[in-house]
Amino acid sequence: MAKAKSSSPKKSRPKKSGPKKSESSAPDANLLGDLMKWAKAAGADAADALYVNGESISVAQRMGAREKLESSEGRDLGLRVFVGQRQAFVSSTDFAPASLRILAQRAVDMARAVPEDPVCGIAPEELLATKWPDLDLYEKKRPTTKSLLALAAEAEDAARSVRGVTNSEGAEASWGRTSFVLAASNGFSGAYRRSGYSLSCAVLAGEGTAMERDYEWSSxxxxxxxxxxxxxxxxxxxxxxxxxxxxxxxSARVPVVYDRRVSSGLIGHLAGAINGRAVARGTSFLKDKMGAKVFADGIRILDNPLRKRGLGSRPFDAEGLSTRRYAVIDDGVLTTWLLDLAAARQLGLKPTGHAARGTSGPPSPTTSNFYLENGEATVDELISDIKSGLFITDMIGFGVNGVTGDYSRGASGFWIEKGKLAWPVSGITVAGNLKGMFLNMTPANDLQFKGSTNAPTVRIEGMTVAGS
Structure with a gap:
């Protein structure tokens, strides 16, 4: 495997206003096709190319004053070539045909010089996506800088008006849109666009050494x-x-409840453990659990790339394969790994359409819209029988061993007494092993889609809490 990059400067500069601009557009329809021909002419057996074109605006306000105003635009193209069982990657922001011819030749020369990779290779035609749905991932309207500043101001002003708030880390609003085009010598050609907004605010309450910080956000x-x-x-x-x-x-061994603001992290650990690359390397604590019960009865965890307006949605994957909805955990049972072509070949399985990539590297498996389905209980019902326990609202650190599943992280939140949140707690550590935590997990019914990985509030029995 080899990679290189050639570039001309991207535009990136602060702006004082937000004039209306034309939408991000794909390159000439023949450009990527020509790039495939130039790669073949240079000696490649196969090739694919990814084009990305995007723009964004980001603004921030702190303590009632504008703190940041940034705008950026950029486009990039990545080429991957195969010579036998060897591959190489190059990327560039110079789109002149003469430059791309040189780029293709350079990629082939690099591929000839690297060791063979027995699992690399382009997708066979029978696996390619030939049609895909409209997932409503793009909004044409481009916001003005003024409107984004107004959003940040409204959020921070509302936060500072709450009694007890004494300082602010500020509010930030941003917008962006990106075009993606993927083409390959196996005949695949596909494109889609994505837009997105985000808004966040973080403030402090209290005085001196007794100050506490918290936040809220939306995307x-x-x-x-x-x-x-x-x-x-x-x-x-x-x-x-x-x-x-x-x-x-x-310090005690008690039930621990993860608020939905942090419970998605637990599902994220599952995503890492069922990544086909980790399984093939033997570095996952679930490497031998396919078809086994790894969660409690009734638990379903889905990966759905076809969710309309989903933050992780994609109509096809980065190798041109169709995407579809998977029940990764069904009634507590692990049903599949997340596989790109290389991981599938290593494991002797079929790919699942989970490949993602940038312009300067190979594809790798990743989730799309990954979420734990709702349970039946409300949050109040979930904690109502806990005589003494912990309700977590914030976590720090990343003390998770992906090979063994050992888990230890800093946390803060509220102590539970007699089924109610009694008082705030901080400076504590929660520990366990993800294998046991998954098997002893009970979800509430308050699932909210805020990111690409989501979960409702969950309760886990018998975790170790270390305090004073």
Whole structure:
């Protein structure tokens, strides 16, 4: 495997206003096809190319004053070539035909010089996507800088108006859109566009050494799906104030409840453990659990790349394969790995259409819209029988061993007494092993889609809490 990069400077500069611009557009329809021909003429047996073109605006306000205003535009093209069982990658922002001819020749020369990779190779034609649905991933409207600044101001003003809030880390609003075009010498050609908004706010409550920080955020493909700015601000303020005057918890083995703000991290650990590359390398704690019960009865975890307006949605994967909805965990049983072509070949399985890639490297498996389905209980019902336990609202550190499943992370939140949230706690550590944690997990019914990986509030029995 080899890679190189050739570039001309991308445009990236602060702007004082947001003039309307033309939409991001794909290159000439024949350009990627020509690039495939030039790669073949240079000696490649096969090739594929990914084109990415994007623009973004980001603004921020802190303590009532504008703090940041940035705008960027850029485009990039990545070429992958195969010579026998060897591959190489090159990328460039110079789109002149003469430059791309040189790029193709350079890629082939690099591929001839690297060791063979027995699992590399382009997709066979019978696996290629030939049609795909409209997933509503693009909003044509381009916001003005002024409108984004107004969103950030509304969010921060709402947060600072909450009684007890004494300082602010600011509010930030951003927008972007990106075009993707993938073409390959096996005949695949596909393109789609994606837009997105995000808004966040973080503030502090209290005074001196007794200050506490918290936040709220929202992301969406379409502006209409974004959480209201005032609500984001109020939530950030309320979350910070309720954390004031925390106590230390006594070390104990108790039920632990993960608020939906942090429970997605647990599902993210599962995603890493069922990544086909990790399984093929033998570095996953679930490497021998295919077809086995790894969660409690009734638990379903889905990966759905075809969810309309989903933050992780994609109509085809980065190797041109069709995407589809998978019940990765069905009634507690592990049903599949996440596989790109290389991982599938290593494991002797069929690819699952989970390949993702940038312009300067190979594809690798990843999730799309990955989420734990709702349970039946409300959050109040989930904690109602806990005599003593922990409700986590924030976590720090990444003490997770992907090979063994051992888990230890810093946390803060609220102590549970007699089925109610009693007082805030901080400076504690929660520990266990993900194998046992998954088997003892119970979800609530408050699933909310805020990112590409989501989960409702969950309860896990018998975790170790280390406090004072």
């Amino acid at each position: 969406a493909i379409h502006f209409d799906d974004l959480m209201a700015a005032a609500r984001i601000g109020r939530n950030a303020g309320k979350f910070a104030v309720r954390r004031l005057n925390p106590r230390k918890a006594q």
